[in-house]
Amino acid sequence: xxxIGKLGTSTGVKVPTIRYYEQIGLLPEAERSAGNQRLxxxxxxxxxxxxxxxxxxxFSLEAIRDLLSLSDDPDQPCAAADAIAxxxxxxxxxxxxxxTALKTELERMVVQCAGDRISDCRVIxxxxxxxxxxxxxxxxxxxxxxPARDV
Amino acid sequence: xxxIGKLGTSTGVKVPTIRYYEQIGLLPEAERSAGNQRLxxxxxxxxxxxxxxxxxxxFSLEAIRDLLSLSDDPDQPCAAADAIAxxxxxxxxxxxxxxTALKTELERMVVQCAGDRISDCRVIxxxxxxxxxxxxxxxxxxxxxxPARDV
DNA sequence: TTACTTCCTCTAGCAGCTATAGGTTCAAGG
DNA sequence: CCTTGAACCTATAGCTGCTAGAGGAAGTAA
Numbered sequence: 369x370x371x372i373g374k375l376g377t378s379t380g381v382k383v384p385t386i387r388y389y390e391q392i393g394l395l396p397e398a399e400r401s402a403g404n405q406r407l408x409x410x411x412x413x414x415x416x417x418x419x420x421x422x423x424x425x426x427f428s429l430e431a432i433r434d435l436l437s438l439s440d441d442p443d444q445p446c447a448a449a450d451a452i453a454x455x456x457x458x459x460x461x462x463x464x465x466x467x468t469a470l471k472t473e474l475e476r477m478v479v480q481c482a483g484d485r486i487s488d489c490r491v492i493x494x495x496x497x498x499x500x501x502x503x504x505x506x507x508x509x510x511x512x513x514x515p516a517r518d519v
Numbered sequence: 520x521x522x523i524g525k526l527g528t529s530t531g532v533k534v535p536t537i538r539y540y541e542q543i544g545l546l547p548e549a550e551r552s553a554g555n556q557r558l559x560x561x562x563x564x565x566x567x568x569x570x571x572x573x574x575x576x577x578f579s580l581e582a583i584r585d586l587l588s589l590s591d592d593p594d595q596p597c598a599a600a601d602a603i604a605x606x607x608x609x610x611x612x613x614x615x616x617x618x619t620a621l622k623t624e625l626e627r628m629v630v631q632c633a634g635d636r637i638s639d640c641r642v643i644x645x646x647x648x649x650x651x652x653x654x655x656x657x658x659x660x661x662x663x664x665x666p667a668r669d670v
Numbered sequence: 671t672t673a674c675t676t677c678c679t680c681t682a683g684c685a686g687c688t689a690t691a692g693g694t695t696c697a698a699g700g
Numbered sequence: 701c702c703t704t705g706a707a708c709c710t711a712t713a714g715c716t717g718c719t720a721g722a723g724g725a726a727g728t729a730a
Contacts, residue, residue: 371727373676380658383677388718403726405677418647424658425621425646429717435646442638449642450632457625464618467611470576474608481601487593491600495576495586496569505575507531522696524707534708539687554695556708580686 369407372398379416386416394419394433427456469503476502520558523549530567537567545570545584578607620656627653 376383389395390406395415398406408416415436422432431452438449473494481490494500527534540546541557546566549557559567566587573583582603589600624645631641645651 371677382719384719385717387678392717401726403677405726414647417649421649422646423717424649424656425624435643438637439643439647442636444637446632446635446637446640446642449637449640450629453625453629453632453642457622457629460618460622460625464615464622467615467618471608471611471615473576474604474611478601478604478608481597481604484597485593486589486595486597486600489589489597489600491597491604492586492590495573496565496590498568498572507575522708533688535688536686538709543686552695554708556695574686 369399369409370413372406372408375408375413375416379413379420381416381420389416389419392429394429394436425456426460427452431456466506469505472503473501473505520550520560521564523557523559526559526564526567530564530571532567532571540567540570543580545580545587576607577611578603582607617657620654623654624652624656 370378372383372386375381376386381389386395390397395412398408398412401407418436418439419432422435423429427435434452435449438444477491477494480494482488486492521529523534523537526532527537532540537546541548546563549559549563552558569587569590570583573586574580578586585603586600589595628642628645631645633639633641637643
């Protein structure tokens, strides 16, 4: 039986995050010691490692919730898990494409900035006028509205 | 003079977002009509277009705030604006590297999933065990902690 | 026993919006 | 002129995925 601190260091998940996962029902409520402290089994450790790894791969907590409920039921067909992973892959690919376009644009901005006063600064100029862009980088409608996500 | 709705459609920024930008001081307080409705000048339109475009390129609101105060003062040297753009470029490049690693991993997961029961599912299996990964994809420590950002 | 660390709960905060409620103003049609 | 309906107003709460802080209890080593 691990304390929450040990579980945290052994999985690389911070203690408040573990409590948060319990709170939102991603982890079951932990057993408690006589003094009301959480105690974790090997199974809980595995489940948290799964969650952490999926987070690293960019899965949302909602997707992870689905994956966990699938893995709790090993006789189900695999198609649903596969679909979640494929959706995640598509998401990553589209993000890659957009980021690549942004990189091109930023490189152009930085390279072209030859003046030494703000009034001649390409960075400011390009940001003020989308028509100066070479790529068709994303608009707020298709890039900036979804739930914020890292990586 | 534009109403907030016209300004929104002409810049591609949603109305509540414009009000939010005013609230946090990114846009100055708008003039009001007799009936207390916001009215915008061409200058405000330019400023919002600038913000929107910078957001598309992934700049944080804080960075945009800095860029705006620079552009308000055109005699200043350009170095600060250049530095912000370069930092943004570095950020985008590191994000690209991480996303590429994730893509590799996800592709492997999806391709290898040959079983048709969850119990044989590579997706679930790989997520449960980081050592099955071929790339050194990011950990939560270097990828998942910063301020959430899209694109 | 004392000191120190780790744990507990609870609440509030972060970015960057989005949504809802409950009301006012404006423009067009009859 | 009056009505309808869209667009506006303010204020507040919610979203994701945590993180930080307060104020206190429990566990551990010397």
